[in-house]
Amino acid sequence: MKQILFLILSAFLLTSCGSGSSKQVETVNPAAETAANHPTDQTVTTADPSVVYVYYFHGSQRCKTCVAVEKAARESVATLYGEQEQVRFVEVPTDDAANKRLVEQYGVTWNALIVAKGDDHVDITQKAFANPEGVSGMLQEEVERRLS
Template sequence: MKTKINSKLLSFVFALLVSFSLSAQQNEKTQEGKSAKVDVYYFHLNTRCATCKAIESEAKQDVKELFGSDVTFASYNLDEPAGEAKGKELGVNSQSLIVVKGNKKVDLTNEGFLYARTNPEKFKEVIEKKIKPLL
C-alpha cells in the first residue's frame, strides 16, 4: 500500500512539473512575440545623393502605409554621435536600410539602391515581402 501511495504521489508530482514546464515555455513564447517588435532603420552620411534621399523617403512612407504603428521607422546620420552609436550597436558603418526584430536583421540596402528611385512600387513590394513574415 505504501508503494501504491508513493507511486501515485510520484505520478502527481511528475504531472505537475510537466504542466509547469509547458506553461512556462508557452509564457516565454508569448512574451517573446510581444516584446520583439519590428524596427526599420535607415543609416546615412552627411553627403547624400538623390538615391539615398529616395531610399529614406520611400522606405519611411511604405513602412507607415503598409504597417502603421506595428513597425517603427528611424533614420540616423552616421556622421553624428547618436547615429554613430546606433550604427555600432547594430553593426552598421555605411549607408544601410535594415529591418530588425530581436536578434534578427534583414538588410534591404541593395533593394533600396535598385528600386527606391527607379521603381518605387517594386521597392514597396520588397519591403512588404521582407517585413510581413517578421510580424
C-alpha cells in the same frame, strides 16, 4: 558580362552617393524633431524585441538615390502600417554620436536600410538602391516575415 555590368553600376552608385557635392542636403535628427513633424521617427536607445524596426542609416552627404530610398521607405512604413506600434521607421544619422551603438551593432559603414526585430535582421540596402521603386514591396515582405 552581367557581373561586370553590375560591378560598374555598383561602383558608379557608390561613387555618386559619396561624392563631395557642394549642394546642401537637409538631414533630420530624430532626437531634435518633434513627433508631429515625423511621427514614424523614433529615438531608440533600447530596441523593443516585439517591435519590427525599419532603420534608415545615412551620413550628411546624400545623393538623389539615397534620398529616394529614404522617402520610399518612410512612406511605405507610414502607408502599410500607419500608427501600428509593432512597426517603426527610424532614421539614423550615422554622424550623430547618439547613434554610435546602432551603427556599430549593424556594422553600418555607409547608407543602409535594415529591417530588424530582436536579433533577427536583414540588410536590404543593395536591393533597395538597385530598385528604389520596389522598396515598398521589399519592406512589406521583410516586415511581414518578422511579424508572423
